[in-house]
Amino acid sequence: MDEDASETDSDSEEAEAEVAASQPASVSTATAANDDLPVPDITAELDGKAPAVSEDFERLLLSSPDSSYLWINYMAFHLKLFEVSKARGIAERALKSISFRENQEKFNMWVALLNLENQFGSQAEMDLVINRALRVNDPKAILIQLTGIYERAHKYAACQETYERLLRDFRASCKVWTLYGAYCIRRRNLAKARELLQSCIDALPKRKHVKAISRFGILEFKEGDVERGRTIFEGIMANYPKRTDLWSVYIDMETKGEHVLKARNLFRRVTTLPLPSRTMKFFFKKWLMFEKAHGDEDTVEEVKQVALNYVESR
Numbered sequence: 001m002d003e004d005a006s007e008t009d010s011d012s013e014e015a016e017a018e019v020a021a022s023q024p025a026s027v028s029t030a031t032a033a034n035d036d037l038p039v040p041d042i043t044a045e046l047d048g049k050a051p052a053v054s055e056d057f058e059r060l061l062l063s064s065p066d067s068s069y070l071w072i073n074y075m076a077f078h079l080k081l082f083e084v085s086k087a088r089g090i091a092e093r094a095l096k097s098i099s100f101r102e103n104q105e106k107f108n109m110w111v112a113l114l115n116l117e118n119q120f121g122s123q124a125e126m127d128l129v130i131n132r133a134l135r136v137n138d139p140k141a142i143l144i145q146l147t148g149i150y151e152r153a154h155k156y157a158a159c160q161e162t163y164e165r166l167l168r169d170f171r172a173s174c175k176v177w178t179l180y181g182a183y184c185i186r187r188r189n190l191a192k193a194r195e196l197l198q199s200c201i202d203a204l205p206k207r208k209h210v211k212a213i214s215r216f217g218i219l220e221f222k223e224g225d226v227e228r229g230r231t232i233f234e235g236i237m238a239n240y241p242k243r244t245d246l247w248s249v250y251i252d253m254e255t256k257g258e259h260v261l262k263a264r265n266l267f268r269r270v271t272t273l274p275l276p277s278r279t280m281k282f283f284f285k286k287w288l289m290f291e292k293a294h295g296d297e298d299t300v301e302e303v304k305q306v307a308l309n310y311v312e313s314r
Helices: 008-021 041-046 053-064 070-078 085-095 103-119 123-136 137-154 154-169 173-186 191-203 206-221 226-239 243-254 259-272 277-294 298-314
Strands: none
Touching: 053 070, 070 085, 070 103, 085 103, 085 206, 103 123, 103 243, 123 137, 123 277, 137 154, 137 173, 154 173, 173 206, 173 259, 206 226, 226 243, 243 259, 243 277, 259 277, 259 298, 277 298
C-alpha cells in the first residue's frame, strides 16, 4: 500500500482520539490513558471476590503498589461511603507510594485527584491541586484533562477559560486548537469553531496547516455541519489533489455518514487521478468493498470494469 494511503486510518483515529482525550473518566474509572490496553486483574488474589473492606485493598497494594487502577478503586470505595477525606488521603498516599519511574500511573492519580476535588472539594482546594499538578506533570496534558473534567461537570465557563489558557501557552499545538474546536462544536458554538479554524491557520507553522484544516473538517462531519465539512475537504483536495491519505479520510467520513452517492462519487474522482499503481490498487480494493456493502451488482461491476480499464491502459 502507498505510504500516504497507509496513514489514512491513523489520521482519522488520531483526530477522534484527541476529541476523546478532552473527556476523561470519573474518579472511579480514570485509570490508563490508553483504554485499549488490558487492565491486569489484580483483584484475582481475592478468589474472585471484589475488595469489600479497606483491609482487602491494603493487602492488594502490598503486591501492586504502583497500580493506579487499584489506588483509584480504593478511592472510589471510600467515596461510595461518603468518606471524602479518606479518599483524598488515599490519593495523596498513592502519589507518594508510586515509583517515580511510573509516570503514567502517577499522572492517572493526579487526574483522579483533580476529579475528586472538582466534585467534592472547594474552589481553593481545586486550585491548589491544579497548581501542584502543573508543577510536576506536562502542563499541556494536565490542562487538557482539566477541560474534560470541567465539561463533564457542566462548568462551561471554567472549561472555556482553560481552553483559552491552553491557546495562550501552546499556540503552536495543532492538538490544542482541534480540541477547542471540538468543544465549541459540541456546545453548538459553530461560529466560534470556525473562528478558531482561521485563527489556528494564522498561529500554526505552515507545515501543520493541512493537518489542522483536515481535522476541523472531520469535526464538522462528525459533530457539526456535514456540508461545512464537505466544503473544507473540497478546498483541501483542490489544493492537494495527490494527498491520497486525505482522499481516503474524506471518503471514510462520507461512508460513515451513510452518504453513499457522495462517497461513490469520490471513489470515481480519485481513481481518475495519475497515482502510483500501488495506490490505485488500494483505492480499487477499498471501492469494491464499499460497493459490496452499500451498492448492488451493477455498482460492483462498475468497479471491476474501471479497474480493468486502468490495468489495460498501463
